[in-house]
Amino acid sequence: MFDREPLICLMIKATMLFLLFFLVMSKATLANDFQIGKRFYEKGLLADGTPVNVVLQGDIEADGYLINCASCHRSSGYGDGEGGNYVPPITGPVLFNDYAPERQYIFRNLYQDVQTPTTRAQVHGLKQRAAYTEQLLNRVITSGINSDGEQLSPQMPRFMLDKATLKGLTVYLKSLGAQNQDSLPKIGVEPDILHFATIFTPDVNLAEKAAIMAVFNAYFKRKNLNTIAAQKKPNYSSGYKSDFVYAQRQWQLHEWQLTGSAEQWTKQLAAFYQAQPVFSILGGKGQRWQAIHEFCEQRSLPCLFPNTPLPVTAKTGEYTLYFSKGLQGEANSLATYLESLADVSPVLQIYRANSVGEVAAEFLDKRLSKKQSPKVISSHLIVTEQQMLDAAFWKPVLVQKKTLVLWLNRDDFATLPSLNGNNLKQASIFVSASLIDLKNKPLSHQRYNKALSFIWPWALPNHEPKRLYRARAWMRSRGVPITHELEQLNTFFVLNVVDYAMHDLLDRFSRKYSIEIIERITENGLNPGLYRTMSLGPKQRFAVRKNSILNASLLMLKESNR
Amino acid sequence: MVRWKIFGYRGLGAVYAIKNDLAKQRLFSVFFCGLLFILGVEQSLAVEPNKPRYQIREIQNTLDEAFTQKVSLIEANGGAVQFSDLVAGHKQQPVIMQFIFTSCANVCPVMSTILRAVQKDLVGKAQLISISIDPEFDDADELQDYAKKFDAQSHWRFFTGELNDIIRLQKQVDIYQQNKMRHQAVTFFLLNQRLFRLDGLPSKEDTLAELDKMLEETQLSVLSPG
Numbered sequence: 001m002f003d004r005e006p007l008i009c010l011m012i013k014a015t016m017l018f019l020l021f022f023l024v025m026s027k028a029t030l031a032n033d034f035q036i037g038k039r040f041y042e043k044g045l046l047a048d049g050t051p052v053n054v055v056l057q058g059d060i061e062a063d064g065y066l067i068n069c070a071s072c073h074r075s076s077g078y079g080d081g082e083g084g085n086y087v088p089p090i091t092g093p094v095l096f097n098d099y100a101p102e103r104q105y106i107f108r109n110l111y112q113d114v115q116t117p118t119t120r121a122q123v124h125g126l127k128q129r130a131a132y133t134e135q136l137l138n139r140v141i142t143s144g145i146n147s148d149g150e151q152l153s154p155q156m157p158r159f160m161l162d163k164a165t166l167k168g169l170t171v172y173l174k175s176l177g178a179q180n181q182d183s184l185p186k187i188g189v190e191p192d193i194l195h196f197a198t199i200f201t202p203d204v205n206l207a208e209k210a211a212i213m214a215v216f217n218a219y220f221k222r223k224n225l226n227t228i229a230a231q232k233k234p235n236y237s238s239g240y241k242s243d244f245v246y247a248q249r250q251w252q253l254h255e256w257q258l259t260g261s262a263e264q265w266t267k268q269l270a271a272f273y274q275a276q277p278v279f280s281i282l283g284g285k286g287q288r289w290q291a292i293h294e295f296c297e298q299r300s301l302p303c304l305f306p307n308t309p310l311p312v313t314a315k316t317g318e319y320t321l322y323f324s325k326g327l328q329g330e331a332n333s334l335a336t337y338l339e340s341l342a343d344v345s346p347v348l349q350i351y352r353a354n355s356v357g358e359v360a361a362e363f364l365d366k367r368l369s370k371k372q373s374p375k376v377i378s379s380h381l382i383v384t385e386q387q388m389l390d391a392a393f394w395k396p397v398l399v400q401k402k403t404l405v406l407w408l409n410r411d412d413f414a415t416l417p418s419l420n421g422n423n424l425k426q427a428s429i430f431v432s433a434s435l436i437d438l439k440n441k442p443l444s445h446q447r448y449n450k451a452l453s454f455i456w457p458w459a460l461p462n463h464e465p466k467r468l469y470r471a472r473a474w475m476r477s478r479g480v481p482i483t484h485e486l487e488q489l490n491t492f493f494v495l496n497v498v499d500y501a502m503h504d505l506l507d508r509f510s511r512k513y514s515i516e517i518i519e520r521i522t523e524n525g526l527n528p529g530l531y532r533t534m535s536l537g538p539k540q541r542f543a544v545r546k547n548s549i550l551n552a553s554l555l556m557l558k559e560s561n562r
Numbered sequence: 563m564v565r566w567k568i569f570g571y572r573g574l575g576a577v578y579a580i581k582n583d584l585a586k587q588r589l590f591s592v593f594f595c596g597l598l599f600i601l602g603v604e605q606s607l608a609v610e611p612n613k614p615r616y617q618i619r620e621i622q623n624t625l626d627e628a629f630t631q632k633v634s635l636i637e638a639n640g641g642a643v644q645f646s647d648l649v650a651g652h653k654q655q656p657v658i659m660q661f662i663f664t665s666c667a668n669v670c671p672v673m674s675t676i677l678r679a680v681q682k683d684l685v686g687k688a689q690l691i692s693i694s695i696d697p698e699f700d701d702a703d704e705l706q707d708y709a710k711k712f713d714a715q716s717h718w719r720f721f722t723g724e725l726n727d728i729i730r731l732q733k734q735v736d737i738y739q740q741n742k743m744r745h746q747a748v749t750f751f752l753l754n755q756r757l758f759r760l761d762g763l764p765s766k767e768d769t770l771a772e773l774d775k776m777l778e779e780t781q782l783s784v785l786s787p788g
Contacts, residue, residue, distance in 0.1 A: 056672060057615070057765040060679040066711065067675065072668045080668045085747065087668055154615065155672075155763060523741040533725065537665040537696060537743060545698040
C-alpha cells in the first residue's frame with residue numbers, strides 16, 4: 001500500500017479530510033450556537049435548557065419563563081418605544097459598532113409618542129457609545145455596565161449567563177437586523193424600488209379582482225407621485241420631513257394570480273417569488289388561505305390582511321396577519337349566543353359538500369361539543385354539489401322544529417322561500433352574513449323577517465366609526481368605483497397600515513420589525529370604518545375579535561332609514 | 563443625509579487615526595484620553611443625582627366616582643363581579659391594582675413580576691388586582707394562563723370584562739390611552755378611602771416601603787411590623 005500511494009499524498013488526503021471535517025463541524029457548531037442564542041433570546045432558556053435567573057429592578061427575582069430579551073427588545077431586536085419604557089435596539093449592526101443616536105430613528109419616541117418623565121429622560125439622554133464585544137456584552141447582561149463603563153438603568157434586568165449561552169447569544173444578535181446591500185434585493189428591496197405583491201386564488205371573480213386592484217392602483221399612483229415630489233426637493237420641506245426622504249422608494253405591486261387546485265399553489269408562489277422577490281404580500285382574496293399562509297411562514301414573508309373566510313387558526317403564524325378568525329370566529333360567536341339562550345331547539349346546519357360552509361359547520365360542532373354536557377345538539381343537512389335548491393327542498397326543512405343554521409352562499413340563500421306568512425315552526429334561522437355577501441349587497445326588503453338573524457362581523461348598522469366616510473370619500477375622489485365596498489375598504493386599510501409601517505421602518509428593512517410596527521399601530525384609528533374596533537398586540541394575529549348576532553328587524557330599520 | 567450626533571467623539575477619533583507618526587500618536591492619545599477624562603468628569607458632575615424610578619401622588623377627586631361606579635367585571639376563574647364591590651374591602655385592607663394585558667411585551671411582564679414578588683409579603687395583608695385592558699383578547703382562559711405563569715396566589719385576582727366598561731374605568735382613573743400599546747406602568751393603591759397612584763417601576767423593597775408609608779399616613783395599621 002505504501003509503495004502505491006506515496007506518504008505525502010496520504011498526508012495531504014488526511015489533512016484535507018480533517019479540514020473538511022473541521023469545516024463541517026464548525027458550520028454545525030455555528031448553526032448550533034445560533035439555535036442556542038435564538039432560544040435564549042426568545043424563550044429565556046440557557047444552553048442546557050434550564051430557564052435563566054433574572055433580577056429585575058435591582059431586587060426582584062424572576063426567571064426566563066417570565067422575562068426574556070424578546071419581551072423588551074422584541075423578536076426583531078429593534079426594541080420598543082411605546083408606553084412608559086424606551087428600550088434601545090440591540091441588533092447586530094447597532095450593538096457591535098460604535099453607536100450614535102440618529103434623530104430619524106428615534107423621531108417617534110422624541111416627538112410623537114405619549115411621553116412620561118421617564119421616557120423623556122431616557123430618549124433625550126441617549127448618548128454615543130463604543131462598540132460591544134462578546135466580553136462587553138457579557139458584562140452589560142450580567143451587571144448592567146455598558147460598553148463605555150456606564151451603569152444602565154435597572155429597567156434593563158440582570159441575567160446570569162454561562163459561556164455556551166453567551167456564545168450563542170452573540171451569534172444570534174449578530175444575525176438580527178443584518179440586512180446588507182447585497183441581500184436586500186432578495187427580500188424585494190432595490191435601491192429605488194420597493195416590491196409588493198397581492199394574491200388572488202382561482203375562485204375570485206374578475207369583478208371582485210378589478211374592484212380591489214382599482215384601490216391598489218389609485219393608492220400606489222398617488223404614493224409614488226408624492227415620493228417623487230419629496231425627493232425633488234429633499235431639503236425644502238419644512239422641518240423634519242427631509243430626514244425621512246432618503247429611505248423612500250417607488251412602490252411596485254405585482255399581481256399573483258393562482259390557478260388550479262390548492263396543491264399546485266406552493267409551486268406557483270415559489271415561481272412568482274423567484275421571478276420577483278417582494279417585501280410583503282398585501283391583502284388579496286381567496287376562499288382558502290392555508291397554502292399561502294404556509295408559504296409566507298416558511299419564507300418569513302409578511303402576509304397582511306387577506307380577504308378570506310378561512311384563515312389559519314390552528315397554529316398562529318408569525319408573519320400572517322388576518323382581519324378576523326373568519327368563519328371559525330362566526331361559529332364561536334353563534335355557539336356562545338345559542339348557549340346563552342334559555343331554551344333552544346336542536347340545531348340543523350345546512351351547507352354544500354366541499355364548500356367553505358362545510359368547514360364552518362365543523363367549527364360549530366367542535367365548539368358546541370367543548371362543553372361537557374352540550375346544551376345545544378347539532379345535526380347536518382348536506383347539499384351535494386350538483387343538487388338544486390328549490391321550494392321542494394325547503395318545505396320539509398322549514399316545518400321541522402329546529403334552529404336552522406345556514407352556511408350557504410348568496411345564490412343558494414336566494415332560494416329560501418319568503419318567510420312572511422309562512423307557517424314557520426322553528427323560532428329562528430341563523431345565516432352567515434359574510435357568506436351571503438350581505439355587506440356589499442343588501443337583501444331586498446321583503447326578505448327580512450324577524451325569524452332571520454345574521455352572524456354579523458362588522459360594526460352595527462348606523463354605528464360605524466366615522467372613518468368610514470373618509471375612506472369612502474377617498475375612493476370617490478380618486479375615481480375608484482365602489483362596487484365591492486367590503487373588500488375595497490379592507491384593501492384601503494392594508495395600504496394605510498403598510499404606509500405607516502414603512503414610514504417608521506425607514507431603511508431598517510427587517511420584516512420582523514415591520515410586523516411589530518403593524519402590531520403596534522393597528523389600533524391607531526386606522527379602522528376603515530367597517531369594524532367596531534380593530535387592534536393587535538405582540539403575537540396577536542386577528543385584528544377583529546367580535547361578531548354580533550343581528551336580528552333582521554334591525555336591518556329592516558336601517559333599510560327604511562335610507 | 564444629515565446625521566445628528568449629540569457629541570462629536572467620532573470626529574476626534576478620525577483626527578486621531580490620521581496621525582500615523584508613533585510619537586505623535588502617543589502624545590495625541592494621552593491628550594485625547596485626558597480630554598475624555600475631563601469631559602467625563604464634567605459630565606458626571608453635570609448628571610443629576612440618581613433620579614427615582616417612580617413617582618407617587620394622591621388622587622383627590624376620582625375616588626368616589628371611580629369606585630362607586632357600576633362596572634361589571636368578569637373574574638378569570640369565576641363569575642361577574644361589580645367593581646365597586648371588589649374594591650369596597652379597601653377600608654379594611656389595602657388594594658393594589660394594576661391594568662395589564664397578557665400579550666403586552668415590555669411593561670406588563672415587569673409590572674406583574676413586581677406583584678409576584680410582593681405577594682408573598684402581603685398574604686392576609688392586602689388584595690392584589692390585575693385588570694386586562696385588552697378584554698376581547700384576554701378571555702378567562704388567557705388570564706388564567708397568565709395568572710399561573712406569574713404564580714399568582716389566591717389574594718391576587720385577575721379580571722376581564724366588556725371593552726366599553728373597561729375603557730370607562732380607565733378613564734375614571736385617568737390612564738386611558740387610545741391604543742393599548744401605549745400603555746404605561748401605573749400601580750394604584752387604595753386604602754382607607756384614599757387613592758394613590760404610582761407611576762413607574764419600583765423595586766420590591768420600594769414597593770413595600772411605599773405601602774408602609776401610605777398605611778402610616780392613612781392610619782390603617784394592618785401592615786404593622788411582625
